Amino acid sequence: MSASLPPSSPFQSNGSEPVGAAFILKKAVLSALVALGLFSLMVGVRTEAGQSGQLEYWTRFGELASLVGAVFVGSIAVELLRLWLGPRGGFGSFVPASVQSGLSVAGRYLAPALLIFTFLVPVIFYNQRYILDLGILVLTYVMLGWGLNVVVGLAGLLDLGYVAFYAVGAYSYGLLSTTFGLSFWICLPLAGILAAFWGVLLGFPVLRLRGDYLAIVTLAFGEIIRLVLINWQEVTGGPNGVSGIPRPTLFGIPLTPGEGGLAAMLGIPFSPTHRIVFLFYLILALALLTNWVTIRLRRLPIGRAWEALREDEVACRALGINITTTKLTAFATGAMFGGFAGAFFATRQGFISPESFTFQESALVLAIVVLGGMGSQLGVALAALAMIGGFELFRSLEVYRMLVFGLAMVLIMIWRPRGIVGHRAPTVFLEKSKSISSDLVKEGHG
Amino acid sequence: MSSAPILALENLTMRFGGIVAVNALSFTAQRKQITALIGPNGAGKTTVFNCITGFYKPTSGVIRLTHDDGAQFEMQKLKDYNISKQAKVARTFQNIRLFPGMTALENLMVAQHNALMKASGLTFLGLLGVPSWRAAEQSAIDNAVFWLKRVGLLDRADDAAGNFAYGDQRRLEIARAMCTGPALLCLDEPAAGLNARESGALNELLLSIRSDHGTSILLIEHDMSVVMEISDRVVVMDYGVKIAEGTPREIRDDPKVIAAYLGTDEEEAAAVMEAEA
Structure with missing residues (x-):
């Protein structure tokens, strides 16, 4: 609709000028005309195959009129809302400064509070299997989000095939443990190394690609890995997947009933919840490791080089930074964390198949990173909680779940276009660490 | 010579x-x-x-x-x-x-990437925080501070480079080049x-x-x-x-x-x- 705005539109030239009723009406009429054009065939004429296969159609002008009317009224409402909220800045300028500073204080204590709460979840919800399972799921996505954050948020390389490394990690553990009988704790680093290796392998061909081209190739890479998993039947089991993957042990002590199990050793009655709690703390530890390493890396030269690469690649070259190795290390590091998460996924499920590693997973993890605020650790954790937990929250809405969820995402993107935590924290400071406004931070060129 | x-x-x-x-x-x-x-x-x-x-x-x-x-x-x-x-x-x-989204100090630290990379043992020693890495990092900060002082931008070390006035950005870019x-x-x-x-x-x-x-x-x-x-x-x-x-x-x-x-x-x-x- 922006094309229909005259260049001297009050919104574009000067917001303090009053917007005339004529302008609002004109815009609403234009919107309604577009709606009429779009919906006249989609809604206005209903076609169906008749009993003998002939075309039957009838008109539904009533529905069409109500839709066009809704667009007309909606357009006026949006304009009035915009007028009321001020020309620019949206909701941000609408919040008083005192509230904003209060929010930032709350933000400082949010991360430690969340961490303590997460530690206590198995204690509080010990008898609620559903909550524990959901917690494990959320933490898995937190870990995946933090892993992808290295590639997308720090290095600014748009990776749409992140699920490939998740799959490599899962199959590494699944196949190594079922074929060679290796334990989870040996396979975990191996899964990370193998995924990192595939990360480098993906990195090489895409070094020269940027933006959309990079996104397309990484997307294809994700699909290739999945197709190989489906078709290489002798090794991966094809669509049947890998089953009977050993459950994790507490450094060799199995969490099983009977002799030699952890419960028997501790002299307490066995409960299947023990394993769930163990898995919960396992993924929490893995996620926190990812977080700790990422925070450390940001303060090391390699992390700064990633961020510099996102800001300006040409300047990096002029400063003697090897772009090739810097990009490859970003891919490898992100992939390694994906591999760890994959190995955890395999041991938790006990069964893996290519169906678990579709593009939808990549898109979900990327959405978590973008929604959280690229580069922000806290933001990604909050976004994973909102995306995975929120999705469960809307379960009672049944068919409208996706609709409500989509609406919530659109609203968040209007309210905070750079993610929940959009600002960037400096990695080093002399006197005082001042957070950097998201307007200045670049998203990278791909 | x-x-x-x-x-x-x-x-x-x-x-x-x-x-x-x-x-x-x-x-x-x-x-x-x-x-x-x-x-x-x-x-x-x-x-x-x-x-x-x-x-x-x-x-x-x-x-x-x-x-x-x-x-x-x-x-x-x-x-x-x-x-x-x-x-x-x-x-x-x-x-x-x-690098507009990074502070003046960070800009000058990125310029010392190769020396710091070596000192951090290709990241691994730095990840563990060994003393030699800390010393190298501190000397890199000192070098950055020297050049910030030299171009008269020391008081703005912790501000984002993208917020600097045009003339300040020019001087910061020279300082960054000199840090290499x-x-x-x-x-x-x-x-x-x-x-x-x-x-x-x-x-x-x-x-x-x-x-x-x-x-x-x-x-x-x-x-x-x-x-x-x-x-x-x-x-x-x-x-x-x-x-x-x-x-x-x-x-x-x-x-x-x-x-x-x-x-x-x-x-x-x-x-x-x-x-x-």
Whole structure:
């Protein structure tokens, strides 16, 4: 609709000028005309195959009129809302400064509070299997989000095939443990190394690609890995997947009933919840490791080089930074964390198949990173909680779940276009660490 | 100390398709001197710069750099990042290229990437936080602080570079280039967009970089007051070839330079050409 705005539109030239009723009406009429054009065939004429296969159609002008009317009224409402909220800045300028500073204080204590709460979840919800399972799921996505954050948020390389490394990690553990009988704790680093290796392998061909081209190739890479998993039947089991993957042990002590199990050793009655709690703390530890390493890396030269690469690649070259190795290390590091998460996924499920590693997973993890605020650790954790937990929250809405969820995402993107935590924290400071406004931070060129 | 000039261009030619941007250009930049490269718009100055700093691979010719200790580099053969890493050539850009979302201090830390990378044991020792890494990081911060103080931006060390005023960004970019510890500093129009006072401060800074730090400087500049005031030698280019070379005083009176800048009518140009022949 922006094309229909005259260049001297009050919104574009000067917001303090009053917007005339004529302008609002004109815009609403234009919107309604577009709606009429779009919906006249989609809604206005209903076609169906008749009993003998002939075309039957009838008109539904009533529905069409109500839709066009809704667009007309909606357009006026949006304009009035915009007028009321001020020309620019949206909701941000609408919040008083005192509230904003209060929010930032709350933000400082949010991360430690969340961490303590997460530690206590198995204690509080010990008898609620559903909550524990959901917690494990959320933490898995937190870990995946933090892993992808290295590639997308720090290095600014748009990776749409992140699920490939998740799959490599899962199959590494699944196949190594079922074929060679290796334990989870040996396979975990191996899964990370193998995924990192595939990360480098993906990195090489895409070094020269940027933006959309990079996104397309990484997307294809994700699909290739999945197709190989489906078709290489002798090794991966094809669509049947890998089953009977050993459950994790507490450094060799199995969490099983009977002799030699952890419960028997501790002299307490066995409960299947023990394993769930163990898995919960396992993924929490893995996620926190990812977080700790990422925070450390940001303060090391390699992390700064990633961020510099996102800001300006040409300047990096002029400063003697090897772009090739810097990009490859970003891919490898992100992939390694994906591999760890994959190995955890395999041991938790006990069964893996290519169906678990579709593009939808990549898109979900990327959405978590973008929604959280690229580069922000806290933001990604909050976004994973909102995306995975929120999705469960809307379960009672049944068919409208996706609709409500989509609406919530659109609203968040209007309210905070750079993610929940959009600002960037400096990695080093002399006197005082001042957070950097998201307007200045670049998203990278791909 | 080596007696060879720090930078010597021999028959440098750069073609883009059918266009010859630089044609068999040869000149030298002397050690610990400021050499200015001037010429009208489109003369090929920035192309020469991009060849020297590895952003273009020249079609033919040799770019030879000689360090104080006599180590020589043929820069047309080096990979782009090795021009800064090994040959120690730093540059700034005509349209400033800072990292806008990073603080001034972070910008200067990124410039010390290669030294810090080594000190952090390719990240692994740094990840563990060993004392030698901490010491190296602290000395890098000290170096950054030194240069921030030098360009008068110390009080803004923790501010995002993108928030700096234009003149401050120019100075920060020079500080960032100096943090790489260069033997040769290449400046692409450092005085563009500066007011008279800022331009004067820049002259002082460049002269001090030359005399106090012993860094040779090659600069492209349109602002003749800067060129005449600080350069030791001037090379004039037009249409991809060198048309004059000498001290600022010699260049100022050279009829060919005047003709290239101001344009002449046909007769005058012919007269100049004849006088030359």
